[in-house]
Amino acid sequence: METFATQVHSPFDPEHHRIERVLCFTAHPDDIDFGAAGTIAAWTAAGVQVSYCIMTDGDAGGFDPDKREEVSGLRNAEQRRAAALVGVTDIHYLHQRDGYLEPSHEVIREVVRLIRQLRPDVVLSMHPERNWTRIQKSHPDHLAVGEAVTRAVYPALENPFAYPELAEAGLEAYKLPYLWLFAGPEERENHFVDVTGQVDGKLAAIHVHASQHPDVDAMDRTVRTLMLRTAERGGLPAGHSAEAFHVVSVNGPGTIAGF
Template sequence: MTEAQDATPTGGEERPDALPPLPEEGVRRVLCVVAHPDDLEYGASAAVSTWTRRGLEVTYLLLTAGEAGMADPPEVVAPLREREQRAACAAVGVSDLRILGEPDGMLEHGLDLRRAIARVVRQVRPDLVLTTNFDVEAYGGLNQADHRAAGLATVDAARDAANPWVFRDLVEEAWQARALLVAGSDRPTHAVIVDTEAVEAAVASLASHRAYLEHIGDHPAPEEFIPAILRDGGRVAGGEHAVVLRVYELAGLGAESADAGE
């Protein structure tokens, strides 16, 4: 554990050993890419709520509809989970939800998935691309296969989207995102401090997945679980609540968006 991870904030004061804030100057758009409905609701949605309230445009790209995640048949589960995800999006101010419809539980990290994600990157033209932890070991155990495939494909697609000579069959122009963000990493480098309103929005976003949480059965209550995650983030970020992220710069976070003049 690093000194920053050991830090205990006092009154939200800025501390030299705390994680630095995510540089957001000039950021206008964020694309969040995950495998399933609810994947963004375990803390990251508090940052999303903070961004949308600041006027940033946030797009959610779900690679699957999560149809294999419940006991009912996939043709019943897929529309149910989409409805719940749309409610979760509304709770944090997201109106642009896209679902690729790849097979749940069988995502493959390959050219087809990279192309599909790169196309959305070129369409949305985000400054930041966010995904979730794709390590083999994560969240206290072995990470789910779709999470690993989704994260790795997103890493590659974010760079593919910037190269006009990769996926030349796509009609969309190449686009260079400024940074890739990984939520849920156990090696965070930056943080987004969030307020009480964002915490409440994040709780509401997870609670929107009511049928899915009922299916799990022993899932912790969102109103207890989410604030605890965000308090843990606050302890290493010098605030009361925070979303911690591992950040990989692609074009420089200090760079001006190519669309700044639009």
């Protein structure tokens, strides 16, 4: 997968760090497709195992007031179809209520549980900081995902005495190498992935979420334009498209152990 890092040096060097497994956390069905489906498609094409964890059922989404009881099932089905288009079949749900998500210990414990089960090289999550340039990226549930995952990754994930019931169940403490965050403030971006070859696949995945997009053409134009602008911010050649991340080295060569 082709990657590009800005002058604000990314701690992730694809030439020296091999990714074999990735676990992605988002708030709602469709969040991951808008934020990272191009990168995910490139990963799975290269043989990387990618799993999703969607924290809510998306029950507050959609536009039809007469079909509220059907929304969760519909969005679940949309997410599975969209995921399959970018090579992902392993999807987990925390079944939190849409619009009410909080970084509670209940949620953090479940995040720790899943990371310890899958032991990924990269956890990819929504960003815990608000994006004031495009506040639509910063739905309160999005921020809650970022906060819950960040708290889970350090220190609970690697502390054998945090949530001791997990260790008792055989889920041993785990030191995560990298945390990749998306949808945060532009000034936090330090890693850009050139997904020019995955634009159509990303849009195909987004199109599956038909229940959320009354104006497909406008959505298409907006996503394409944003990806071109992201590539410009990352210094990629004109006409390229990119997805941007804030990459954090959680446990690297210089990490000092301790809680």
